[in-house]
Amino acid sequence: MTSTATVTKNGGRQYPAATLAWLVWGIGAVFYLAVFFLRAAPAVMTAELMRDFGIGAANLGNLSAFYFYAYVAMQIPVGALTNSLGPRKLLVIGAISAALGQFLFAATSNFALACLGRAIIGGSTAVGWLVILRLAAHWFPNKRFAALSGLGLFFGNLGALFAQVPLRIGVEYFGWRGTAIASATLIFAIGVLAWIIVRDDPGEKGLASYAPDTLRKREPISFAAMFRGLRSCFAVSNTWLILIAQGGMVGPIMTFTGLWGAPFLKARFGLEPKAAATICSVMIVCWAVASPVFGGLSDKIGKRKPAYLMGSMACALGWAVMIYATGLSLAAFTVVAAITSFATGCVVIAFAYGRESVPARDMGTVTATTNIGNMLGNVLLQPGIGMLLERNWTGLMVKGARVYSAEAYQAGFVLIVGWALLSCVLISLTKETHCRQSDAASA
Numbered sequence: 001m002t003s004t005a006t007v008t009k010n011g012g013r014q015y016p017a018a019t020l021a022w023l024v025w026g027i028g029a030v031f032y033l034a035v036f037f038l039r040a041a042p043a044v045m046t047a048e049l050m051r052d053f054g055i056g057a058a059n060l061g062n063l064s065a066f067y068f069y070a071y072v073a074m075q076i077p078v079g080a081l082t083n084s085l086g087p088r089k090l091l092v093i094g095a096i097s098a099a100l101g102q103f104l105f106a107a108t109s110n111f112a113l114a115c116l117g118r119a120i121i122g123g124s125t126a127v128g129w130l131v132i133l134r135l136a137a138h139w140f141p142n143k144r145f146a147a148l149s150g151l152g153l154f155f156g157n158l159g160a161l162f163a164q165v166p167l168r169i170g171v172e173y174f175g176w177r178g179t180a181i182a183s184a185t186l187i188f189a190i191g192v193l194a195w196i197i198v199r200d201d202p203g204e205k206g207l208a209s210y211a212p213d214t215l216r217k218r219e220p221i222s223f224a225a226m227f228r229g230l231r232s233c234f235a236v237s238n239t240w241l242i243l244i245a246q247g248g249m250v251g252p253i254m255t256f257t258g259l260w261g262a263p264f265l266k267a268r269f270g271l272e273p274k275a276a277a278t279i280c281s282v283m284i285v286c287w288a289v290a291s292p293v294f295g296g297l298s299d300k301i302g303k304r305k306p307a308y309l310m311g312s313m314a315c316a317l318g319w320a321v322m323i324y325a326t327g328l329s330l331a332a333f334t335v336v337a338a339i340t341s342f343a344t345g346c347v348v349i350a351f352a353y354g355r356e357s358v359p360a361r362d363m364g365t366v367t368a369t370t371n372i373g374n375m376l377g378n379v380l381l382q383p384g385i386g387m388l389l390e391r392n393w394t395g396l397m398v399k400g401a402r403v404y405s406a407e408a409y410q411a412g413f414v415l416i417v418g419w420a421l422l423s424c425v426l427i428s429l430t431k432e433t434h435c436r437q438s439d440a441a442s443a
Contacts, residue, residue, distance in 0.1 A: 013208040021139040021202075025148070027194050028087065028132040029155040031095055034187050035128040036159030037167075038102065038121050039067060040258040041183075044168040044277050045176040050401040052176075053111045057393070057402060061386025064259050066115045068378040070122035075375075078126050079368035080226045083217075086200035087134040090127040095191030097124035099184045106180035128156075129371050130364065133351065137363070138201045138211040143299070146352040150295030153348050157288030160257060164277040164284065172274075212360060229365035236438070238357035239366060241426045242350045243373035248423030249315050249347050251377010252416040253340075257283055259382050260389075260409065268406040269330050279334055283341040290345025295352070298435070304353040305432045311346025312427050316420035318343060323413045347374070356433035381415055388412035 042064045101120030136148040170179035233239045262276035318340025354370045392408035
């Protein structure tokens with residue numbers, strides 16, 4: 001298929017060919033794959049990082065979380081920058097900056113500089129999700145938005161998948177620093193490719209755009225406008241309900257597969273890093289597969305809340321069973337983990353849900369706030385669990401790295417289960433949009 005429908009718009013111009021639209025959006029999606037890879041990479045090198053930097057669980061949690069500190073801090077500014085600079089420039093700047101941050105992280109032996117490198121990576125990759133959503137809004141019909149959101153998250157989860165067994169194999173053969181430098185080189189190449197191929201809107205190629213006029217206008221960066229957008233979004237109850245709820249669903253799976261899952265599985269089942277990474281890979285695959293399924297299902301039934309709420313309830317139950325049902329065999333644990341991860345795919349609905357809850361002009365801002373909710377779980381859970389692990393550490397060390405018991409992880413993971421339960425309550429309080437865009441920011 002080389003073209004979309006023959007419908008014309010704006011003086012007889014055709015919509016972009018499907019191949020071109022997918023190519024433009026696909027480059028953004030590949031960068032988003034890299035975003036998840038960089039985010040999850042510390043999970044399979046916890047022992048190496050603790051040994052090389054001479055740190056324990058609390059500092060390891062902070063090292064990983066510096067990515068999320070910067071990521072969250074950049075979300076609202078990135079929303080404004082999307083309107084002023086456009087997705088193409090943000091994609092190029094983000095990819096090149098992330099590559100430089102990864103180079104710094106790989107090259108330094110200083111813990112503070114390593115944290116700075118992670119922060120640069122986090123701040124740079126904050127553009128990834130907003131870029132692919134904005135490109136989807138310009139290059140594809142609105143009816144595909146939720147499905148493309150799910151597909152985008154699928155790409156992201158592929159990146160997290162590459163950060164499990166494949167990355168662990170790379171670490172064992174080339175060391176964690178060598179693999180980090182190689183990934184930085186590839187991400188830099190994505191930035192160059194984006195500059196050559198990606199364009200903000202089909203109109204730049206003389207084609208008709210799918211985006212409404214309000215999204216096609218370039219706006220100067222204005223802190224006043226930024227705060228007006230925030231006030232407009234948070235005047236709608238769905239915005240803050242979704243923000244906090246997302247933290248309790250995205251945070252647990254990213255915290256588990258992105259940092260604490262592998263050592264927990266070693267403590268509980270005696271698994272070596274590669275085998276533990278395989279379990280985390282199963283979880284990531286299930287999440288990836290479920291994302292477009294939930295997005296498409298929500299579009300098909302014409303409602304956002306039912307699938308979102310049912311998924312959140314399954315998540316909360318699944319985490320409780322995984323962590324506290326101590327009699328589970330490894331096979332049973334893997335099955336429960338897979339179901340829980342699949343249910344987590346419902347989080348993709350939040351982006352369409354939030355977008356429809358506010359006026360179209362606030363799309364960038366509400367997308368940013370929803371993404372803040374996604375990262376809020378990591379910001380609080382990764383170091384929070386690390387501190388609880390330190391509190392329950394028995395003093396055991398192996399090859400210069402601290403080792404924590406299964407009981408210590410159960411004490412730390414109470415934060416995961418508690419937040420997951422809170423998410424169910426918050427989602428139950430949201431107001432259905434029936435897949436229609438709001439015209440007024442009323443609560």
